[in-house]
Amino acid sequence: MAEREPDDLQDDIIERAAEDYRKRIEAGGNPGALKKWAEQYGVSRYRLMRRLKGIGPRRDRIPVNRKLSEAQEAALVQYIRDMDDIGTSIRIDQVANVANHILATDWPEDTGEPLIVHKVWPKRF
Secondary structure, eight states: OOOOOOHHHHHHHHHHHHHHHHHHHTEEEEEEEHHHHHHHHTHHHHHHHHHHTTOOGGGGGTTTTSSSOHHHHHHHHHHOOOHHHHTTOOOOOHHHHHHHHHHHHHGGGGOOOOOOOOOOHHHHH
């Protein structure tokens, strides 16, 4: 069995704390101060408060500035792997060119100019 990441374990604890807090309220009980409830479970009260409001962990959110969809990213990764398999290394500017080609190909024609990735994007990819 794969070992779980510490953040996953922390998320499980926060989720359990939020669930127990909601159950206490539904049962008509007073769960007490959120700060004490968080201390009891050993979690941040701010993270617990966000979970109670229905806000999930940040790592599960899709970044606002994301250029490629998951399918487009998978296609780019496959292209890079294919190039590696045939023994050809791909330069950073080529990664940007391929990403821009993918974006242009999938861009609807009636919505103006397609998105592009800039020269530093491949370094963070």
